[in-house]
Each structure stands twice: as C-alpha cells, then as structure tokens.
Amino acid sequence: MKLTDTYFLTFGALLFTIGAVGLLVRRNVLVMFMCVELMLNAVNVTFVTFAKSLDDIRGQAIVFFVLVVAAAEVAVGLAIIVAIFRRRRGGATADDIDLLRG
C-alpha cells in the first residue's frame, strides 16, 4: 500500500466538515472560533498535500499566509469577545449577540 495524496485530501475534507458543522452547531463563541481554526488547518493540510504532489514549494509558503490571517483573526476576534463579555457580565453566547438581528 502506498500513501497517496487522496488519503491526505480526504482527511482534510473530513476535518473541514467537522469544523464547519461545529461552527453551525455550537453556541459558545470561543468554541466557534476553535472550529474556524479547525477549518483553516484542514485547508493547510490540503495546501501542503498539493505542494508535495505538484512538487512546488510555494504550496508551503502559502501556509504561512493562512497562519498569519488566522493569528490576526484570533487576535481581533478574541478582543471583540473580551469587549462583549465586559459589557454583558452574564456570559454571552452567539444567541445573545443579536443586536443587528432584523
């Protein structure tokens, strides 16, 4: 048996789906953020897999940009969560943050 790209791509697909379903199902804002991280990591797995299969180092370089975007997103997102929790002491789930709801 040989370890082909399809195994890695299937793994990435499964991990991406777990993250996506988690993002839809969970109400805790922090856990929703973690699900976004899962999805970004699945994409990283795919990038590195294609870097290997197409023999191109640029697939690995792209991963760094994904990483930077993830870091920036977490920094701003967690700051927003801290600001929300400071105003609403009772704890806030995604259901409570509905000021823009029509």
Place this chain on the structure above:
Amino acid sequence: MVEFVIFFLMAAVALGAGLGVVLARNPVHSALLLVTVLIAIAVMFLLQDAQLVAAVQVIVYAGAIVVLFLFVIMLLGVDQIESMRETVRFQRPAALALGVIALAEVLFLAGHHWATGAKSASSGLHAGAGGNIERVARSLFTDYLWPFEVTSVLLVVAVIGGVVLARRSGLPPDVDLSEGGEEDVARGEDTGPTADEVTTP
C-alpha cells in the same frame, strides 16, 4: 508501510480530537483537544516533507494561538457548561444535513485529480541547494515578497484593533449581574456618573 501506520494513527487522533473540540461541553477541554489536533497535523506535515511548516504549526498554532484562547477562557471565566437547548428550531439537523452535503462535495473534489499542473521548474520541493527552510524562505522573499509585506500591515492592523477593542470603553455595562461597583467608580471619573451610580444612591 511505516508512513501508512503513522498517517492512520495521526488521522484517527486528529479526527477524534476534532470531534471532541465540537462535542466537548467545557471550552477548556475544547482548547486542549484543539492542541491535540494541531500536533497530529504537524506530524502529517512532517510526512509530506514540510518540516518548517510542521515546526511553525507547533510553535505558532499550539504555542501561541491556543494559549491565547486559554488566556481568554481563564480571563473571562467562561468555563461554564453550555446549555444544549436548541434555540433555533431544526438548527442541529439542518447543520448536520449541510455538513453531509459539504462533505460529499469536498470528498468529490478530493477524490479527483483536478490539480494536474506541470511540475514546477524553479521552485521544486527538493530543487536547489539548502534544506526545506531555505527553500520556503527563498519562495517567501522572492515570489511572495509583496504579499509578505502586506502581511505586516495586516498584523499591525490586527494589533491596533485588538488594543482598541480590548481597551476599557468607559461605557456602562448594560447587564450588570455582579454587585461590585468598583470598576464603575474607577473609570467613572472621566465619563461622569454611570447608570449604576445614578440608580443606586
């Protein structure tokens, strides 16, 4: 054969821990399971000749981003158990159905060879001198120099945004369940009396 065993071991660990991230009731458990996922993925990167990415994955993701998550969880004290009551009707069945559809789509994409480009002539995985780090660095500082510079702007924006958002805004909290008012007194000097001070003489 060894690679095969390692891959399946890490895939099982990562997918199991990924399910754990979604299913754990306590956010702290979710964060720790997320570390497990990230380290398993780092091992997979090693399997695919991506040594630098694997190291950065452990250092930046598991070491910095998840620790930031844990800081916020501990800081806010939000390690309470989330209620599993459905607030939007049919949310979970709909989410599962959408997940199955998305899975079918991405599995279809993964099973076919859409990406059939020619092998890179200049930036091969093992082309030229130096190791993996040197090749990734050369790619970052030549092919991707402009995106790399833009990235620094993005990081500055994120840092400034984080500082501005996390700063005390001086606005009174609209739901004040705690009895303590010392924070309101401490920041009430420059913003005048807060709602809390007006209502409670």
